[in-house]
Amino acid sequence: MSDRSIAARWKLIRSERRAALIPYLTAGYPSVERTREALRMVVEGGADFVEVGVPFSDPLADGPVIQRSSHAALQQGMNVAGVLELIRETDLAVPVIVFSYLNPIMAYGLERFARDAQTAGVAGLLLTDLPAGEDPSVEQIMRAAGLDLIRLIAPTTEGTRLADAVRGAGGFLYVISRLGVTGTRTQLDEHAAHLVSRVRAVSDLPIALGFGLATGEQARAAARIADGVVVGSALVERLGEGIEPARRLMAELRAGVQGPFDRPKP
Amino acid sequence: MRRAPSPEVKAPARGRFGQYGGRYVPETLMAALAELERVYDEAVADPRFGEELNDLLRNYVGRPTPVSEVPRLSERVGCRVLLKREDLNHTGAHKINNTIGQVLLARRMGKRRIIAETGAGQHGVATATACARFGLECVVYMGEEDMARQRLNVYRMRVMGATVVPVGSGTRTLKDALNEAMRDWVTNVTHTHYVIGTVAGPDPFPRMVRDFQSVIGREAKSQVLERVGALPTTVVACVGGGSNAMGIFHSFLDDPAVELVGVEAGGEGLATGKHSATLAAGRPGVLHGSLSYVLQDADGQVQPTHSVSAGLDYPGVGPEHSYLRDTGRVKYDNVTDGEALDAFHALARLEGILPALESSHAVAWAMRERRWSARDVVLINLSGRGDKDVAHVAAVTGAEL
Numbered sequence: 001m002s003d004r005s006i007a008a009r010w011k012l013i014r015s016e017r018r019a020a021l022i023p024y025l026t027a028g029y030p031s032v033e034r035t036r037e038a039l040r041m042v043v044e045g046g047a048d049f050v051e052v053g054v055p056f057s058d059p060l061a062d063g064p065v066i067q068r069s070s071h072a073a074l075q076q077g078m079n080v081a082g083v084l085e086l087i088r089e090t091d092l093a094v095p096v097i098v099f100s101y102l103n104p105i106m107a108y109g110l111e112r113f114a115r116d117a118q119t120a121g122v123a124g125l126l127l128t129d130l131p132a133g134e135d136p137s138v139e140q141i142m143r144a145a146g147l148d149l150i151r152l153i154a155p156t157t158e159g160t161r162l163a164d165a166v167r168g169a170g171g172f173l174y175v176i177s178r179l180g181v182t183g184t185r186t187q188l189d190e191h192a193a194h195l196v197s198r199v200r201a202v203s204d205l206p207i208a209l210g211f212g213l214a215t216g217e218q219a220r221a222a223a224r225i226a227d228g229v230v231v232g233s234a235l236v237e238r239l240g241e242g243i244e245p246a247r248r249l250m251a252e253l254r255a256g257v258q259g260p261f262d263r264p265k266p
Numbered sequence: 267m268r269r270a271p272s273p274e275v276k277a278p279a280r281g282r283f284g285q286y287g288g289r290y291v292p293e294t295l296m297a298a299l300a301e302l303e304r305v306y307d308e309a310v311a312d313p314r315f316g317e318e319l320n321d322l323l324r325n326y327v328g329r330p331t332p333v334s335e336v337p338r339l340s341e342r343v344g345c346r347v348l349l350k351r352e353d354l355n356h357t358g359a360h361k362i363n364n365t366i367g368q369v370l371l372a373r374r375m376g377k378r379r380i381i382a383e384t385g386a387g388q389h390g391v392a393t394a395t396a397c398a399r400f401g402l403e404c405v406v407y408m409g410e411e412d413m414a415r416q417r418l419n420v421y422r423m424r425v426m427g428a429t430v431v432p433v434g435s436g437t438r439t440l441k442d443a444l445n446e447a448m449r450d451w452v453t454n455v456t457h458t459h460y461v462i463g464t465v466a467g468p469d470p471f472p473r474m475v476r477d478f479q480s481v482i483g484r485e486a487k488s489q490v491l492e493r494v495g496a497l498p499t500t501v502v503a504c505v506g507g508g509s510n511a512m513g514i515f516h517s518f519l520d521d522p523a524v525e526l527v528g529v530e531a532g533g534e535g536l537a538t539g540k541h542s543a544t545l546a547a548g549r550p551g552v553l554h555g556s557l558s559y560v561l562q563d564a565d566g567q568v569q570p571t572h573s574v575s576a577g578l579d580y581p582g583v584g585p586e587h588s589y590l591r592d593t594g595r596v597k598y599d600n601v602t603d604g605e606a607l608d609a610f611h612a613l614a615r616l617e618g619i620l621p622a623l624e625s626s627h628a629v630a631w632a633m634r635e636r637r638w639s640a641r642d643v644v645l646i647n648l649s650g651r652g653d654k655d656v657a658h659v660a661a662v663t664g665a666e667l
Binding site: 059067071074080102104105108129131134135151152153154156158161179 | 288289290291292293294295296297298300435436441442444445448449452453454455456550551552553554555560562564565566567568
């Protein structure tokens with residue numbers, strides 16, 4: 001087995017003294033064919049991990065851009081089986097993380113998903129509406145299939161809750177840089193650095209910062225404090241315009257995470 | 267000395283009803299839910315909270331609401347029918363029992379901004395009312411389609427100083443209003459309390475809203491015992507999210523002789539797919555923060571719903587109802603739009619009471635069922651009044667106002 005694990009990729013990123021670039025895209029937006037192209041494009045453009053979103057009818061943690069892309073993807077007939085098929089056939093050179101609300105995965109079948117995701121080459125899973133500890137049986141099934149469980153850490157995750165939230169996490173921690181839904185914002189929240197240092201105090205996992213990051217400059221600011229940068233809405237918006245605008249954004253973001261950055265030894 | 271509990275006897279997890287319920291929310295909200303749970307527990311243990319709530323329910327809301335004899339409807343149904351008159355509450359529905367309680371909790375938490383979702387507008391009005399009473403900022407999310415169906419309630423909310431935000435996403439009804447309210451809460455959680463209007467959403471909302479609404483069943487049980495000298499044969503209530511039903515059922519759950527029936531919106535008939543009968547046609551899933559029955563397609567996408575009544579037009583249902591359905595303690599049935607409209611007119615003509623279209627579903631079920639003997643007593647929860655529905659009923663029946 002070639003090592004396409006999340007941990008192996010982090011080793012490479014660290015050795016290059018840069019931060020990870022983690023694009024998100026909604027599977028099926030603006031079309032299945034365009035998603036296929038976009039998956040290949042972001043890897044060519046320097047993605048370290050790719051987050052592939054399963055569209056859901058009621059994306060209550062998402063802002064207008066992902067709401068629209070999810071709706072459009074559902075119109076295209078995208079579903080869990082389609083997402084796994086896209087991941088399988090594109091056979092990307094970097095680890096792929098499935099990003100989903102719980103219900104489509106439940107409807108597909110938890111065991112069936114764990115098995116099929118593993119077969120398709122999925123490395124990790126992030127369930128937006130399954131906070132740590134809420135349903136341990138779901139997490140056990142996914143972990144047993146070798147999937148890393150990526151956990152969200154919010155600015156409101158404090159004290160004992162922070163300890164609970166990192167327990168059993170795998171791959172990296174996805175730290176939400178501000179309160180709110182997904183979507184672009186003009187400035188990196190000033191509290192982000194403080195939040196990242198709080199999380200570092202309780203976990204050795206790498207930290208990716210996301211929510212509202214849209215430009216190369218913001219990526220650079222985030223890369224100074226975190227180990228990786230997630231970009232979702234801004235990229236999805238560009239993909240709506242076409243592959244080329246999205247490719248240009250990827251280049252800008254990739255320059256932003258290039259470093260070199262010095263960071264605490266894990 | 268007490269023995270340690272044996273390992274195989276597991277207490278149900280807090281916030282769960284059997285497997286249903288839970289907190290399926292973005293991580294951002296977990297702290298707020300923990301805080302709400304703690305503050306609610308403290309309030310329940312604080313006699314002053316109970317005194318303040320009871321005083322408001324009595325002298326502001328107008329409780330206790332009466333139980334009315336309805337002789338002409340009884341004749342139609344074939345047994346003695348009693349109505350629990352939640353329509354006589356201030357603002358015209360049971361919703362205010364919950365909003366007063368939650369706004370008192372928000373004050374305890376020091377949160378001065380209140381948000382809510384609304385379908386028919388009754389919960390929005392009840393929230394705007396409680397906020398006006400305590401001088402809190404109030405923002406109500408409402409689907410654009412519901413705003414058109416319930417213009418009167420939109421205006422009532424605005425008169426009381428609330429901001430009504432139109433929701434144009436998805437099906438532009440109650441479920442989308444809930445999504446948008448959740449998005450607001452995720453963004454403003456540190457200074458905002460979300461007053462969920464029904465027994466759905468993440469724990470502790472389902473049990474907390476049920477507790478605030480259970481005043482309906484406590485009153486009704488003693489009123490029926492006093493008037494009839496026995497428990498009712500059947501208690502019936504409409505179910506959308508299910509708060510008025512949980513409110514009246516709760517006091518009767520441990521009385522196995524009392525039949526409990528929840529009536530969902532059958533819309534244009536289950537076979538047409540245009541309905542909101544979640545417990546009849548849904549299956550367990552996660553929507554709006556809890557595990558419960560959900561109307562969904564094979565891919566787990568939530569299905570569009572339909573009901574003549576905006577308050578029942580919802581693809582989910584409170585998790586405790588899912589549990590009571592599976593255990594069989596409560597029977598769930600449904601009636602169509604047409605049956606509900608007929609019941610709306612029948613109760614108006616026979617008794618001089620205009621029921622809300624939601625409550626008309628419960629009345630319609632009793633009128634259709636007609637299987638009781640003269641000695642039986644059917645207690646219907648008349649959860650709200652129909653003034654808000656007059657324009658809509660006129661429009662769908664082709665009458666002129």
